[in-house]
Amino acid sequence: MPPAPNATTDTADRALSVLHSVFGLPGFRGAQEKVVRHVADGGNCLVLMPTGGGKSLCYQLPALLRKGCGIVVSPLIALMRDQVAGLLEAGVNAAVLNSTLSREEAHEVERRLISGDLDLLYVAPERLVTPRCLSLLERAEIALFAIDEAHCVSQWGHDFRPEYIGLSVIAERFPDVPRIALTATADELTRKEIAERLSLTDAPQFVASFDRPNIRYEIVDKNNGPAQLKAFIKDRHAGDAGVVYCLSRAKVEDTAAALTEAGITALPYHAGLDAGVRARNQDRFINEDGIVVVATVAFGMGIDKPDVRFVAHLDLPKSIEAYYQETGRAGRDGKPSTAWMAYGLSDIVQQRRMIDESNGAEAFKRVSIRKLDALVALAETAGCRRRLLLSYFGESPAAETCGNCDNCLSPPKVRDGKVIAQKLLSCAYRTGQRFGAMHLIDVLVGRATERVKQFGHDQLSVFGIGRELNEKQWRAALRQVVAMGHLAPDSEAYGALKLTETSRGVLKGETAVMLREETASTARAIRSKSRRGDLVPRPGQAADAPLLASLRAWRSDIARKRGVPAYVVLHDATIDGIAAARPTTSGQLRDIPGIGDKKLEHYGDELLALIAAARPSGSGSPPDG
Structure with missing residues (x-):
């Protein structure tokens, strides 16, 4: 557990200190610092931050800066397990309270919560809203409530979960405890409902960039x-x-x-x-x-x-x-x-x-x-x-x-597809709007299949009017016309496509239709660029390869012994950083992002020994730390 907050120390200074000592990180990313300071000072908020953008730090760090235990509401057992394992590796007193625990284990976690022995506790939403759990929380000192995967509370969200509806009780029962709701994905409608259901309508919203350039x-x-x-x-x-x-x-x-x-x-x-x-x-x-x-x-x-x-x-x-x-x-x-x-x-x-x-x-x-x-x-x-x-x-x-x-x-190339769309819509209309894509294409290219002849469609004026395109091209054109809304699946007849209100403008030549063409070289070009390495530069790409292999093997061995995923011991970026910098002292190793005080204490000597034993891949000397 990090040192107790000093009342005379500014929140920002304390936050940076804990960020460095516990998580081994040199500084915040994006909106993290604003969120951490706001919640650490007792504020409520809604945070939208992409996966991999550092959402968990936005509630873990304030929980360590405030008195009491941070309660994290999550529906995801795997997430609870992995995050708790990572926190324990960093020296944070964390636990879970979910269906994976035996009665005895759950009672021990409850005892630790009441005695003030926990920094963070992960709880499933359906458990939190039970009278027993709410009573337990009222007897404990709570630092904050973090509602993770907050989009689950919205019926407009892509992953609505009914058990999240009951979380409105948090604001009612604990009005003075800060609440932070977090999600990686929510449009305006979903954000509005999250704020309403969790009583966060007056709280600020911190919206990070959704861009994942890698x-x-x-x-x-x-x-x-x-x-x-x-x-x-x-x-x-x-x-x-x-x-x-x-x-x-x-x-x-x-x-x-x-x-x-x-x-x-x-x-x-x-x-x-x-x-x-x-x-x-x-x-x-x-x-x-x-x-x-x-x-x-x-x-x-x-x-x-x-x-x-x-x-x-x-x-x-x-x-x-x-x-x-x-x-x-x-x-x-x-x-x-x-x-x-x-x-x-x-x-x-x-x-x-x-x-x-x-x-x-x-x-x-x-x-x-x-x-x-x-x-x-x-x-x-x-x-x-x-x-x-x-x-x-x-x-x-x-x-x-x-x-x-x-x-x-x-x-991709884009061309005027008005005539192609008109032929397609005319074919759908002439065949009675009762047939699917392959039948329409058969008629357009003049393929007299048994089914086409059965319905007499080989006798229609549209039979064979689309021979200038092959089947693949018609399939792409048809898909795009459906995507534009000029043809629509018929809910009454499975697989059938019917004309829509907008199709009239296309048939009369009043609506422009531009169709994209997939060039034959598209897939080859992308494969070629990927093989040449024209991707976002990889962190640690200058790392010493033999040392990198030794570090990965060591990490796998530690992970097996401790029964945790390898990335809980050290992330790839940290391994890459060590292999690139080749630190020779504890101080230099401590400067690698991801090496906090506890990890330096647990693994520092072994890592430095591995580095010393590894021979540089080139003829030159290892770089100075």
Whole structure:
């Protein structure tokens, strides 16, 4: 536990002192300092900060600066476990209170809370709102309440959880204890509801940039998703840790099996698996290198693994918030990572049908459709994807291009597609608006299939009027026309596409239609740039390779002995920093970001011995510390 606050010391000075001594960090990032000072001085607030942006420090540090124990509300057992393990490594007295504890273990945690022996306590929301837990908290000295994953409180959020609704009781029962709500993703509507439900309407909102410049965004036309995924991993991320998201449990298992057959270590994860299998697969992903998890969207919430090098989607998420949250699990350590998605017309149809068939109120369906449309616009844009993504969250990037998304690296061609759209809409109309994409394409290219002949569509005036395009080009054009809203899935007939109100303007030539073309060189250009290393520079890229290998092996051994993930012992960035600087004294080692007082005490001698034993990779002498 850090030294008790000195009443005569300024909050900012104390915050920097604890930041350095406990967390081993030389300074704050972005809005962290403002948030820490505000909460440490007793203020309430709402914090929006991207995954990997340092949200946890915004409540952990104020809890150490204030008297009492900080209560962290989190729905994520994995997050609780990993964060507590990391805090214990740093010398902070932290614990969890959730369903994983036995009765005896829970009683011991409660005793420590009442006796003032805890700095931070992580509690599940459904437990916190019970009369027993609220009574317990009233008997303890509480430093603050931190509501993590605060978007779960909003019905408009992408991960609404009913148990979060009861958290309004915190403001009622503990009005004088500061509250900080935190989330990585929330649009204006979601922020408003978070503030209302948690009684934070008068509290300031600290909104950090949503930009993750180390993540490369790529969205490709889906033609054979599993094959495209295998090629992506083998070409770009062989041996890397990654997460692949699929919509259904069956697809999760099929995809994991296909990757395994291709020589990629892949594990399935979904709610239908045996709990023991799920736990083992998650533990392997966290503790081992180079594991790919294929999962439904629930996986990854609260997992702190910093070295996930890619997140891939084989199905379209429900919203930009969901996409951002899921892709944000890549590259938490700031190193180059990829957000890759294969996307096709069937994804739009599937998601629209799920919304139409849901039991939600009409207002909820309208919001869901609006959010889906925004994500489809991101997938279809010919401009910078990062710029569009950030603008959704209210940011206005100064640069027109980011230089690290597929559209910026290999700009697609855009052409006047009015005639193509008119042919497509005419075909849908002439065939009765009762057929899906492949049937319409068959008619347009003049393919007289049994089904086309069965309905007499080979006799229509639109039969064969689209021979100037091949099937792939028509599929891309049709997808874009649906994305623009000129064709829509029919909720009454599965798979059928029907004209919309806006289609009239297209048919009459009054509405402009611009279609993007995927150039044949796009994928090759991106692969080439990735192989040449034209990515965001990697921290520690000048590190001594043999020493780096020794440090990683040492860290793995320590992690196994302590029963914690390797990154809890030392993050990759810290390992890289040590290998690059090659410190020779305790003082020099202490200056490496991530080495706090306790870690220096626990590991300093071993690390310095490793450095001394490692021979420099070049002929020169190791650099001065």
